[in-house]
Amino acid sequence: MIVREAKLLNGTKEQYQAVDDAILAAQFIRNKAVRYWIDNQGVDKADLYKLCKDLAASFDFALKLNSAARQASAERAWTSISSFYKRCKKQEKKKGYPKFKKHSRSVEYKVSGWKLSDDCKIITFTDGFKIGSLSVFCNSSTREDLHRLKINRVRVVRKADGYYAQFCFDADRKEVGIYTGNVVGLDLGLKYFTKDQNDNAVIYPQFLRKSEGRLKKRSKRLSKKFLLGKKPQSNNYHKARKRLGRVHLKIQRQRKDWAIKQARCVVHSNDVIVYEDLKIANMVKNHYLAKSISDASWYQFTQWLDYYGQIWDKAVVAVSPNYTSQDCSNCGRRVKKALSTRTHSCPKCSMEICRDTNAAINILKKGMKILGSEWQDNSTSGQEESASIDEGKHGEKTTNTIDGKPDIASGFL
Structure with a gap:
């Protein structure tokens, strides 16, 4: 529709x-x-x-x-x-x-x-x-x-x-996608909105934080127009209520516009997109981070990723975020760290890398495993990171399935 x-x-x-x-x-x-x-x-x-x-x-x-x-x-x-x-x-x-x-x-x-x-x-x-x-x-x-x-x-x-x-x-939107052969794993966060396996980061504009001054000003004026049991809801009260509502509506539209543009750019540039399926309802229970998490609007961004993936017939995979920040992307050893620790240092293989980049690599490996493929990191040899897709006999591409449905990832090769 x-x-x-x-x-x-x-x-x-x-x-x-x-x-x-x-x-x-x-x-x-x-x-x-x-x-x-x-x-x-x-x-x-x-x-x-x-x-x-x-x-x-x-x-x-x-x-x-x-x-x-x-x-x-x-x-x-x-x-x-x-x-x-x-x-x-x-x-x-x-x-x-x-x-x-x-x-x-x-x-x-x-x-x-x-x-x-x-x-x-x-x-x-x-x-x-x-x-x-x-x-x-x-x-x-x-x-x-x-x-x-x-x-x-x-x-x-x-x-x-x-x-x-x-x-x-009652119509389905379908467009011809441009296939580039690129794959990307996205780690969602607050310091960086997204960070991929190539250490490319996107910073969120924080629309709610920037509009807090106007929201407080409008809310204060609204509270003066009505007092329960003392002042009725006059015409000026409803005018102030609508002004406050317009500020909230602008923030909502800014978030939606940001999510659409970012998701469209990611799906247009890559053929396989893997992101972490965060349980946002549980995360906002942390009262210290609830406002920042809600302002980031991760859920809306991931929904638009799925939408553009269906339009352009590209593979968009959501994986569990469990231990993606703790496990070493090189050797697999689990290195526990606090949320304030932003660098992943592995005592086994002596690898030092950004915490979010390490998580993005693990997320990408999980997603490619779901698709029946294997992702190899060749950056240490001076080559670009690439994804190797399993092929069947006589050079024919194998068709993988996800939840009983045909896998569209094989279409980009």
């Missing part, structure tokens, strides 16, 4: 209020569906669809919402329920029991309830809330997709700086 986003402009105050009412109605139906599942055993997706019809007959504001939008809200509830069932079958520690939504920010329409103009510049919502027509502002590539592809769903999202329409297309 491809999602394209466009901003909704030229709307009146009454139109935007109607959008908020539609979002609240969708939230109501979603919460009612979760409650119905809690109170009744053996409820399936079809039962939630029937519930939408009963809610429309009982509540006038639910009837105003388009019937397909009501079903989409029930599907959101069923998504959280089915995810809960999957985690229970896998016997995970955190089951993620479905919760009620308190602050929803979006409503989703299917193929009805909206209409896009022929030039794709105006979208009109035709349900009972009478939102009317809104201008669609987007870039040229998004407008081309609106003309060319079939739109399956339209999602209206409220953000700190306005309202957006997200158009969902």
